[in-house]
Amino acid sequence: MPCVDAAVTQMRKGLLEYCVMALLVSAPRYGYELVNQLAKVDGMLTTEGTIYPLLARLHRDRLVATEWRESSGGHPRKYYRLTMEGDQALASFRRQWATLRSAVDEILKGGKP
């Protein structure tokens, strides 16, 4: 069912942005670390590389900021941290997501919306 697949792909792509931002709430993280975190959740990240265009986009939109830090292995790592704007965007997403999720669940269950 190519139509359903395309819709799910688009949905996942949109949601991935907020999942990445949510992972940055607790602490700044570097790209590879984010990929590993997302890989723990089945079905969230189908191709690991696509996270980098996403991070670049979040950075240009000033939702995340970057900072290079020296690692214990002696090479620099680019860390991403949530900005104030990113924090607000995530908070607004959390509210809308809660409403949307319960609405869709209701309808899929066949109950009254």
Added chain:
Amino acid sequence: MSGPHATQIIEGYVARLEAELAGLPADRRRELVQDVRDHIGESRAALEQETDADLHNIVDRLGEPAELAREAREREEVKRSNGQHWGWIEVAGIVLTILAWPAGAILVWLSRVWSRQEKLIGTLIGAVAFVIGFPLFGPLVGPTLGRLVQTLGGPTPLLIPTLGFFNVIGAIYLAFRLSRRETALSRVTV
């Protein structure tokens, strides 16, 4: 210990990625390639004993270069269409299309907001007045000088208001297209 064909596998992947990224701005290309190289470096450092199979797995998990490039282009386009608001270039372009056509036309073509077709129509209407006005008044002052002469109480050749009229039509057209664009955009971004 590196896999026996480590350089070949990694550089081959990066080269294919770079080829797929052609068309994106150079700084975006550089950034993404660097991010991917760092990712490969981190993945390799996490291995205890590196084999060619490990390296193939690393680049396979990254995804097809074509898919990464598609993703990069999509994320780039979203950004660009969100940032497409009009500013002083567009306002000055419209005003100068009426007052000093060649300067107005240059600004209109410098703007990134109008499409090529709109620029062509908008400036060609003004060009009609310019071409007719040129032999009479010289390149820069065509219709403007005519109006000035009128204000000062000088002779008013019938031709002069007509020339200015063409420029005003061109400016109205450009402003109209711009306002249409704004409404369409605000609908998309809200």
